[in-house]
Amino acid sequence: MGGGCRYPDGIRESVHRARCKLPVPIANALAEDPQLIAAAVEAFYSRDPAQTKVCGRMERFPPEPSAMVAVRFNRVQYAKLASHGVRAPAAFQLPPPDSPDYKASVLGMKVACGFEILARGFEIQARGSQDTSRTGDEVAGAVGFLQLLDRFGYFDSEQAAPEAHAKRRAHAARA
Structure with a gap:
């Protein structure tokens, strides 16, 4: 057994905790489902110029x-987030x-941008559900992500005002 990862101790050793200043809905989502960070990091790290505009x-x-x-x-x-200058x-x-708070704010900004890119991508997929080239899994993923936004507080501030809630949901569903 060479220098490979020792399971499960090796996995625990590879965990890094960092302070991040995050929008409240993202903080709530990560508290409920910490694995969402993987998709957000990848979305930020592999973004293209059009996706960078979404973050603006x-x-x-x-x-x-x-x-x-x-x-x-x-x-x-x-490492992907910390080493990626932007x-x-x-x-922001x-x-x-x-x-x-500077490092936590920069790291949180990058995570938030990753979530913004993901939301944008899923909204485009949801809007394209009439497109026959979309698979059922892609459409279900887009709808599921909008439901996740709802579940983790994206729409909570509008619960008392149904018309505001409907407006925010429409905003989240369009590109």
């Missing part, structure tokens, strides 16, 4: 209100680089 607006996951939370990454996921989108107001 942050329409689905505005930066505020936010929460400072500990997020669990594997080491590769953390200019802050206009929607980062603290000065010498602030104790």
Whole structure:
């Protein structure tokens, strides 16, 4: 047995926790389902210029209100985000680089952008459900992601006002 990963201890050793300043719905989603971080990291890391523009607006996951939370990454996921330099989108107001919250804010911004890219992609898939080239799994994934947004608080602020809730749902469903 060479230098391979020892299971399960090797997996535990590869876990990295980092503070992130995240939009509240994303913090809630990660608290409920920590594995969502993998898709968000990959979406951010492999984004294209069109997806970068989506992050500039942050329409689905505005930066505020936010929460400072500990997020669990594997080491590769953390390295992908930490080493990937990016200019802050206009929607984000980062603290000065010498602030104790700077790294958490930058890391959270990258995670939030990953979620924004995912939401945009799933919204396009949901809208394209009439497209016969879409598989049932793709359409179900898009609808499921919108339901996940609902479940983790994306629409909570509008629960008391049904018309506002309907407007926000329509906003989340369109590109």
